[in-house]
Amino acid sequence: MLAAVAHAPCRAHEIQIETVPEPSKIGATEVVVRMLLSTFNPSDQVTLAGSYASRTVFPFVPGFEGVGIIERVGSAVSKSAIGQRVLPIGSPGAWQEFKRTDYSWCIPVPDDISTTAACFAYINPLTALLMVRRFGKAAGTALIDAKTTTISRHLHELLTYNGVETTLVGRDCAHVPDVAGGFDVLFDCVGGEPGRCLAEKLKPEGAVVHFGLLSGQPLGEVGRKVEMFRLRDVIHATPWEELPGLFDPVFAQQRAGRLRTDIAAKVSLAELPHALAGYNPREGKLLIQLSEFEG
Numbered sequence: 001m002l003a004a005v006a007h008a009p010c011r012a013h014e015i016q017i018e019t020v021p022e023p024s025k026i027g028a029t030e031v032v033v034r035m036l037l038s039t040f041n042p043s044d045q046v047t048l049a050g051s052y053a054s055r056t057v058f059p060f061v062p063g064f065e066g067v068g069i070i071e072r073v074g075s076a077v078s079k080s081a082i083g084q085r086v087l088p089i090g091s092p093g094a095w096q097e098f099k100r101t102d103y104s105w106c107i108p109v110p111d112d113i114s115t116t117a118a119c120f121a122y123i124n125p126l127t128a129l130l131m132v133r134r135f136g137k138a139a140g141t142a143l144i145d146a147k148t149t150t151i152s153r154h155l156h157e158l159l160t161y162n163g164v165e166t167t168l169v170g171r172d173c174a175h176v177p178d179v180a181g182g183f184d185v186l187f188d189c190v191g192g193e194p195g196r197c198l199a200e201k202l203k204p205e206g207a208v209v210h211f212g213l214l215s216g217q218p219l220g221e222v223g224r225k226v227e228m229f230r231l232r233d234v235i236h237a238t239p240w241e242e243l244p245g246l247f248d249p250v251f252a253q254q255r256a257g258r259l260r261t262d263i264a265a266k267v268s269l270a271e272l273p274h275a276l277a278g279y280n281p282r283e284g285k286l287l288i289q290l291s292e293f294e295g
Contacts, residue, residue: 063094192217
């Protein structure tokens with residue numbers, strides 16, 4: 001089978017497309033998922049760069065987000081799972097034709113959700129939904145930076161849907177409108193000096209929800225309460241039997257036409273390194289097709 005492989009820390013477009021053995025023996029609670037679609041997220045580049053050295057072992061197959069169909073099951077998994085469309089979350093490895101994982105990490109995809117929509121149901125939508133639920137619903141006003149990113153657009157849509165007056169700005173302090181008394185909450189995925197500058201636009205009792213580091217620099221002291229949010233922490237702290245329930249509100253929002261993801265290009269796995277070399281995230285997401293499918 002084909003797989004994207006990083007043999008050492010690298011930039012995303014420096015991955016190698018190689019022929020590797022298909023999963024052979026699988027554990028009793030494991031399954032083999034034939035991957036249909038995947039995509040590229042900033043978290044993939046951070047991991048490829050070696051930033052998470054304590055939990056990244058090279059050679060390494062990237063890809064934290066994707067959708068596939070279960071083709072084989074271990075002895076402790078019901079054979080009725082074969083043929084099920086799932087999101088195999090909780091680990092990298094989506095950038096290959098077949099992924100072996102524990103069945104407990106497979107999130108069933110409802111029949112009325114398209115395969116393309118399902119591919120983008122995890123990292124950005126779930127992060128946005130959980131942050132709004134935890135930090136945004138009680139706010140009257142919210143400020144969101146990095147306005148061209150998918151996650152920021154999702155946040156804006158959900159906060160507005162919940163009646164929060166929301167302002168999207170770029171990755172700096174330019175053109176931030178004044179709000180009497182300041183904003184209640186800042187959703188910051190930039191960090192560094194831009195994040196600190198935007199934090200000054202908050203009320204003294206306001207909070208910074210910090211969930212990214214696009215500037216590459218730490219947020220540091222901002223003089224306001226800082227709430228750190230990491231989707232990985234939530235996922236790994238949730239009992240496995242409760243994981244599918246986290247996604248129910250995401251699928252509900254998708255059915256309602258919200259949490260849409262713009263697609264810049266659709267590429268095969270073989271084309272992925274070239275596509276990543278010229279990729280502009282502001283144009284939308286890359287859709288990586290790993291095998292043929294309908295719907």
